[in-house]
Amino acid sequence: MHRALxxxxxxxxxxxxxxxxxxxxxxxxxxxxxxxxVTKGLGVxxxxxxxxxxxxxCSSVKDRLGMSMLDEAERQGLITPGKTTLIEPTSxxxxxxxxxxxxxxxxxxxxxxxxxxSVERRLMLITLGAEVVLTPKETAVPGAxxxxxxxxxxxxxxxxxxxxxxxxxxxxVHRETTGPEIWRDTDGQIDVFFSGVGTGGTVTGVSQFIKGxxxxxxxxxxxxxxxxxxxxxxxxxxTKAKGGEAIGEQGPHKIQxxxxxxxxxxxxxxxxxxxxxxxxxxxxxxCQRIWLEEGLPVGVSAGAxxxxxxxxxxxxxxxxxxxxxxxxxxxxxxFTHPMFNDIKExxxxxxxxxxxxxxxxxxxxxxxxxx
Numbered sequence: 001m002h003r004a005l006x007x008x009x010x011x012x013x014x015x016x017x018x019x020x021x022x023x024x025x026x027x028x029x030x031x032x033x034x035x036x037x038v039t040k041g042l043g044v045x046x047x048x049x050x051x052x053x054x055x056x057x058c059s060s061v062k063d064r065l066g067m068s069m070l071d072e073a074e075r076q077g078l079i080t081p082g083k084t085t086l087i088e089p090t091s092x093x094x095x096x097x098x099x100x101x102x103x104x105x106x107x108x109x110x111x112x113x114x115x116x117x118s119v120e121r122r123l124m125l126i127t128l129g130a131e132v133v134l135t136p137k138e139t140a141v142p143g144a145x146x147x148x149x150x151x152x153x154x155x156x157x158x159x160x161x162x163x164x165x166x167x168x169x170x171x172x173v174h175r176e177t178t179g180p181e182i183w184r185d186t187d188g189q190i191d192v193f194f195s196g197v198g199t200g201g202t203v204t205g206v207s208q209f210i211k212g213x214x215x216x217x218x219x220x221x222x223x224x225x226x227x228x229x230x231x232x233x234x235x236x237x238x239t240k241a242k243g244g245e246a247i248g249e250q251g252p253h254k255i256q257x258x259x260x261x262x263x264x265x266x267x268x269x270x271x272x273x274x275x276x277x278x279x280x281x282x283x284x285x286x287c288q289r290i291w292l293e294e295g296l297p298v299g300v301s302a303g304a305x306x307x308x309x310x311x312x313x314x315x316x317x318x319x320x321x322x323x324x325x326x327x328x329x330x331x332x333x334x335f336t337h338p339m340f341n342d343i344k345e346x347x348x349x350x351x352x353x354x355x356x357x358x359x360x361x362x363x364x365x366x367x368x369x370x371x
Contacts, residue, residue, distance in 0.1 A: 022104055024067055026057040028177050032185045037293040039310060046313035046321040051182060054298060058100050059330035061202060066097025068173035069162040079160050081106035087151050087161050089144035091257055092121035093329055094164050099128035110151055112144040119336045140261035164199045166265040174205025182324055183210060183221055192226045194309045194325035196258040196301045197238055200267025202326055203229050207271040226273050230308040232259035233277035242275055254280035254338060257301040257328055276308035283307060284339040297331030300339055
């Protein structure tokens with residue numbers, strides 16, 4: 001994961017230009033940013049830092065995942081450009097990553113996704129040339145997976161499902177890129193890691209790199225890293241998987257990108273020290289706070305993760321500790337989410353205003369001189 005350097009000649013000798021040749025070369029090396037404004041006044045005793053995966057080429061943490069899965073499939077000879085159709089069940093962002101990489105590399109792409117996912121995501125996928133197949137909201141991601149398998153069976157050997165929930169290339173990319181970047185950019189000062197759990201790849205891979213992993217030959221960088229997984233309060237499958245009890249009514253939620261309705265195969269629950277459930281309403285409120293306080297456009301999943309971080313870093317035992325949280329995606333992808341209903345209504349209700357003197361407003365398309 002790096003930006004390509006191209007060497008060109010000049011009359012003064014040779015020099016280097018930091019110019020990439022394709023979108024995938026922009027994946028990785030996303031910046032860290034202190035979230036001091038959003039945590040101010042909330043009783044946070046530690047320092048919270050955001051890892052801005054929202055600044056990837058297609059604006060989400062799933063850019064890394066999409067490239068990793070395709071790289072590995074190509075390495076194994078499982079897919080062929082111009083022949084293979086990529087099929088994937090997705091809540092949106094993995095599908096967008098696969099769609100742009102499919103265009104870059106010459107694959108057809110079919111994405112299945114629950115009907116509750118935002119229209120912006122559908123628009124992105126279709127504009128990138130992918131085919132979108134919606135599935136019933138009641139079946140969540142498992143329903144999208146069932147539909148993807150049906151399409152794969154119809155295509156036979158010409159179809160391939162990367163399967164983000166099961167693919168070892170998922171945690172691998174975070175073990176090899178996201179984790180090392182966080183460790184490097186914090187100079188090893190990270191104490192707590194916060195990640196939403198959708199597929200489980202990010203929280204697993206980053207924790208493997210920093211805590212160490214015998215399976216992958218990684219010595220511990222900081223064995224006592226405190227890893228926090230975040231899930232919707234309305235769907236507390238991870239909490240129950242770790243022996244806890246669900247809070248309140250369980251069912252559909254509004255935090256796109258996490259709480260997929262299953263415990264992912266690639267998720268290593270033993271690496272998670274605590275699961276923090278966040279209700280959709282709380283996630284939406286925090287998301288809007290991040291927009292307003294930091295001026296940082298983020299999605300609702302970031303609101304959930306930051307809410308969890310505030311709860312944990314407000315405890316006395318975390319005083320002076322550094323927490324790093326994943327900011328998974330960019331905010332413009334969510335304007336049709338219920339979180340923006342009031343703002344959308346306000347924007348649509350804006351009225352045009354007459355121009356000031358000395359303009360004759362008829363020159364600007366108005367019916368009269370004063371508009």
